[in-house]
Amino acid sequence: MKPSTLPTTTAPVDLAALSAAVAAANRRVVVIDDDPTGSQSVADLPIITTWTDDDVRWAFDQDAVGFFVLANTRSLDPGAAAAVVAEVHDRVAAVAEERGEDVVLISRGDSTLRGHFPLETDVLARRGADRGRGVDVVLLVPAYPDAGRITVDSVHYIASADDWTPVGESEFARDASFGYRASALPEWVAEKTAGRVAASDVVCLTLDLIRTGGPTAVAEALLGCRAGRVAVADAVDEDDLRVVALGALAAETEGLRVVYRSGPSFVRARCGQEARGALSDTALARAFIDAPTGHGLVAVGSHVGLTGRQLERLLAERPVVPVEIDLARCLESRAGFQEVVEDSARQVVDHLRDSDVVVMTSRTLIRGTDAEDSLRVSRVASESLVSVVRAVAARRRPAFLVAKGGITSNDLATEALEIDRAWTLGTMLPGIVSLWVAADGPSAGVPFVVFPGNVGDDGALAAVVARVAAAAGAAGVRASAT
Incomplete structure (x- = not known):
């Protein structure tokens, strides 16, 4: 199953422009990773596997745009996962405040949609609100083109050279702990939230919007979100992810508070890093x-x-x-x-x-x-x-x-x-x-x-x-x- 045509982009995204936007935002990117594999698309970033004040301060001390906190929540039951995410959030927020820094939070999840969603983003939103920093939008970007996970017309696929399989029809959807049915992300959100969020209320950043409207259109769509509304983004390649990152950065600059739930590739885009090949x-x-x-x-x-x-x-x-x-x-x-x-x-x-x-x-x-x-x-x-x-x-x-x-x-x-x-x-x-x-x-x-x-x-x-x-x-x- 593969759409017959895809919209074409006007021009590739300049990595230098993206890196400059990341630097200008001056917000440390903190990736709360639900297992250790989230760092597989980036390079030269620190990782902490424990989150004592000293560990978090060490991570902030490093000369890097962001860092990973290995929370490993995918292996935990919901109660334990919620407690870990809350503790990580509070430790990071406290150290950021003492240093006078701002942070942006990415809840890094599986590109095949397994893991504790919406629990983890709910916890981050609630803890942020408790500190007077309410979340306007939860943005889902599960696409991981490096590994053949792509999203088109808000439907998430596992792509190969021969075919695209809707993720709800894959073996990953039958996971014993985190199974699901939907492949369309709005329906998946409705499924995982048990109807708390209706599919019709999910904002869709489609490939057409991303490739024809660019970062400006992405920013405008996000700026229309309030009160923790859920948005989902298409992406087929690195430029799509960079457009979403640039648009989100622009919206953040306008004061929008975003919590991200993403696969590994968007972390790279939001950090302004290039897509590198294998280590020499x-x-x-x-x-x-x-x-x-x-x-x-x-x-x-x-x-x-x-x-x-x-x-x-x-x-x-x-x-x-x-x-x-x-x-x-x-x-x-x-x-x-x-x-x-x-x-x-x-x-x-x-x-x-x-x-x-x-x-x-x-x-x-x-x-x-x-x-x-x-x-x-x-x-x-x-x-x-x-x-x-x-x-x-x-x-x-x-x-x-x-x-x-x-x-x-x-x-x-x-x-x-x-x-x-x-x-x-x-x-x-x-x-x-x-x-x-x-x-x-x-x-x-x-x-x-x-x-x-x-x-x-x-x-x-x-x-x-x-x-x-x-x-x-x-x-x-x-x-x-x-």
């Missing part, structure tokens, strides 16, 4: 300067179909040793859990002496009895993987760690590698799959690849592992030479 071999080599020598570890927690195909290709094409964690046994009892973790960690450590290793939760998907139980199963699966990797790192630090899956990446970063503050260096594939380096702490020196479960083609995981394994091998050769 030279840039990647720099990430391995202080890395441990030896072999690396790939940890796979995601169970979406794409991850399964990528894992199959990795195991077929790379000389890696697989170690599978028995999730069913982990769910039976704590004693079983501990035995599985110890046995799996021992296997991984033994194999790392001679080979790169893939450690994964059981590939047979175990579903909970309802949404809450499904989250419990996900948490136990993540806990088992984290426990194994933590035990491995304590005995033998891997030369690199590739984390496959959003929740997986968060838990490995925060609990296994104990990363509190980090920088995202760039992407391993164009516009997707970020490479982090810890700013300090026990994991400093270990390159950490954040690979979402739902991006890339079937060979993407094998390609990324090949690149980091080659960089690790070259670093080991250099270390031996010295």
Whole structure:
């Protein structure tokens, strides 16, 4: 299903003009990320995974247009997610006030529409109002063209070279915790708000408006919004996102208070960054300067179909040793859990002496009895993987760690590698799959690849592992030479 024609734009957006508008706005962009994958389209931005006053002040101290707060709310139940978002908002707002700065908030969500919406934007709007900074509009921009997620005529698609699939017909819409039916964003908003927001009340920034009216038309449409009205934006390419960002910036300058709910690509546009390609071999080599020598570890927690195909290709094409964690046994009892973790960690450590290793939760998907139980199963699966990797790192630090899956990446970063503050260096594939380096702490020196479960083609995981394994091998050769 693909529209026969799309409106053409009058001219590409000048990145310099966008960057100048971002600088002139002088508002720090704070991205509250619902899992670690939101940084996969940007480079050279700080990330904090905890939000003490000292952590938030550190992020504000960095010379950057904005920063990420890794809240990981997608792995939490609604009550816990709301509490985390409220706490992050209040800490950020307090530090901004003490520094005399203004901020703009992006609730970064999944480009396939999974996650706690409208809960997270509701919390941000309510906490802002409590501090006398009411929200005029909640702007949804889920498009992520780098990964084939596009929005046309307010309908969100998963696009490939052959076809466009309405997102409500995809496997992601059947998610056990965050499932939905609608593909048209106004209907999706009505569905997720249980009718509190009618589809007819949603403001649509269509591709025609964006490409023919430009930033001025976008700004005018947004300036007509008040009292937290919901607006949704089309986008097929980077210029569409830049037009929306410029229009939103102009509306903000006129005093409009906007809270964004977006996929990864709009973060890049709102920060005024260019769309970069994959990190060069030279840039990647720099990430391995202080890395441990030896072999690396790939940890796979995601169970979406794409991850399964990528894992199959990795195991077929790379000389890696697989170690599978028995999730069913982990769910039976704590004693079983501990035995599985110890046995799996021992296997991984033994194999790392001679080979790169893939450690994964059981590939047979175990579903909970309802949404809450499904989250419990996900948490136990993540806990088992984290426990194994933590035990491995304590005995033998891997030369690199590739984390496959959003929740997986968060838990490995925060609990296994104990990363509190980090920088995202760039992407391993164009516009997707970020490479982090810890700013300090026990994991400093270990390159950490954040690979979402739902991006890339079937060979993407094998390609990324090949690149980091080659960089690790070259670093080991250099270390031996010295």
